[in-house]
Amino acid sequence: MKAVRFHEFGGPEVLRYEDVEQPVPGAGQVRIRVAATSFNGVDANIRAGYMQGPIPVELPHTPGLDVAGTVDALGDGVDEVAVGDRVIGFLPMTGTGAAAEYVIAPAELLTGAPRNIPLADAAAFPLVGLTAWQALFDHGKLTAGQRVLINGAGGAVGGYAVQLAKEAGATVLATAGPGSAQRVSAAGADEVIDHTATDVTGAVTEPVDLVLNLAPITPEQLAALVGLIRDGGTLVNTTVWMPAPSDEERGVRGIDLFVRSDADQLADLAARVNTGELRVEVARRIALADLPALHADVAAGTLPSGKVVVTVA
Numbered sequence: 001m002k003a004v005r006f007h008e009f010g011g012p013e014v015l016r017y018e019d020v021e022q023p024v025p026g027a028g029q030v031r032i033r034v035a036a037t038s039f040n041g042v043d044a045n046i047r048a049g050y051m052q053g054p055i056p057v058e059l060p061h062t063p064g065l066d067v068a069g070t071v072d073a074l075g076d077g078v079d080e081v082a083v084g085d086r087v088i089g090f091l092p093m094t095g096t097g098a099a100a101e102y103v104i105a106p107a108e109l110l111t112g113a114p115r116n117i118p119l120a121d122a123a124a125f126p127l128v129g130l131t132a133w134q135a136l137f138d139h140g141k142l143t144a145g146q147r148v149l150i151n152g153a154g155g156a157v158g159g160y161a162v163q164l165a166k167e168a169g170a171t172v173l174a175t176a177g178p179g180s181a182q183r184v185s186a187a188g189a190d191e192v193i194d195h196t197a198t199d200v201t202g203a204v205t206e207p208v209d210l211v212l213n214l215a216p217i218t219p220e221q222l223a224a225l226v227g228l229i230r231d232g233g234t235l236v237n238t239t240v241w242m243p244a245p246s247d248e249e250r251g252v253r254g255i256d257l258f259v260r261s262d263a264d265q266l267a268d269l270a271a272r273v274n275t276g277e278l279r280v281e282v283a284r285r286i287a288l289a290d291l292p293a294l295h296a297d298v299a300a301g302t303l304p305s306g307k308v309v310v311t312v313a
Contacts, residue, residue: 003100004291005060009049012295017288020062023096023104025075030107032087033072036120037064037098039291039308040127044298046093054240054258055093063291064097064310065090067105068113068123078107086113088270090126090261098123099291101312111266114273117280122270124282124307125160129269131259132160135236136168139255140210144169147208149228151200152215153189154180156307157238161212162187163278173208175200175215180305183281204228211235213244226252284308 001022006014025031043063045051071085081087089110091097096104113122135157136142142165150161153174165172166188174189181192193203195215207230213222216239223245226235232251237244244254272278283306286294291310297303 001101002288003062004064004288005062005099006047007060009047009052009059011048012292012299014047015292015295017292020100022102025073025078025104027076028078028107029075029104030071030078030081030087030110031073032067032069032089032098032103032105032110034067034069034098034101034103034312036068036123036309036311038066038123038127038310039294039298040065041298042093043097044295047295057094062097062099062103064099064103065093066123066126067091067098067103068119068121069098069103069312070119071110072102075107080107081110086119087111088113088122088126088266089263090130090259090266092261099288099310101288109261109263111263111270114270114280116274116276120285120309120311121280121282122273124156124309125269125273125278125280126266127259128156128307129160129278130262130265131157131238131257132164133265133269134259134262135212135238135257136161136165136210139236139257140212140234142168142170142210145171146210147171147173147206148210148212149200149204149208149225150174150189151195151211151213151217151225152176153184153187153192154305155214157214158184159187159281159306160278161214162189166190167272167277173204183306187279201225201228207233209233213237213239215239219245226254282307282309285311288312 154176246254
């Protein structure tokens with residue numbers, strides 16, 4: 001079968017589109033015929049070798065944390081799914097990824113794919129959707145009537161965070177650049193702040209209950225966001241290379257989010273896609289053989305905003 005792998009850490013040039021042996025599922029595992037995976041920013045950091053501390057991977061390594069596809073074979077003891085089921089999942093970060101024609105996945109991490117969108121497009125939301133959900137509700141404890149500031153809402157996580165927060169009954173303030181402001185507004189943001197033209201701390205005139213930071217800002221900029229949060233509120237930070245600041249005197253918690261795979265939460269997100277409550281947007285679709293070129297676009301800073309799906313023939 002075909003797969004994209006890297007045999008050493010480095011730049012996009014270390015990625016190879018090559019023949020590899022088809023995997024065999026073990027106990028508790030299934031083999032998936034991959035319809036698509038997606039690109040996530042962490043993929044480039046893993047490839048470059050920057051994540052060997054928190055995410056140690058063995059070489060050669062196949063990227064692709066999201067998967068959408070059809071169950072092809074079952075290992076011993078699997079009764080959660082059946083051959084022929086259309087499934088999605090967020091794969092273990094340290095394991096073999098889905099940038100391949102077939103991938104092995106723990107059955108317990110999979111859930112049924114949404115029925116009202118193409119199967120390949122369903123690869124666009126497991127990791128980013130779970131990140132948004134866990135940030136807002138597991139850690140941020142967001143409830144109806146609260147105010148949330150989503151800093152960096154123009155990216156893939158931000159689009160889901162805006163939709164989920166709005167559906168939960170929150171007032172949503174969001175920062176976005178000119179290229180993504182219209183999309184963020186369409187997702188449901190009550191107010192969109194152009195962070196390229198306005199100081200965010202000056203634009204937010206009333207305290208918020210929760211700040212969700214998705215943007216690669218400086219530690220000083222992140223610390224300034226704490227001043228926008230009411231006493232007892234929360235800052236959830238996804239840029240985990242710098243710790244989330246707190247304000248203990250005012251009871252403001254700072255939380256660094258490390259997203260985890262959760263089949264139950266993913267099933268809830270898929271159900272929302274099925275009912276139309278949650279929209280899945282795909283900015284670009286590429287073939288598996290073109291994944292190395294995509295990484296080169298990322299390194300050059302020419303990747304458009306939004307989610308890229310990597311389709312597998």
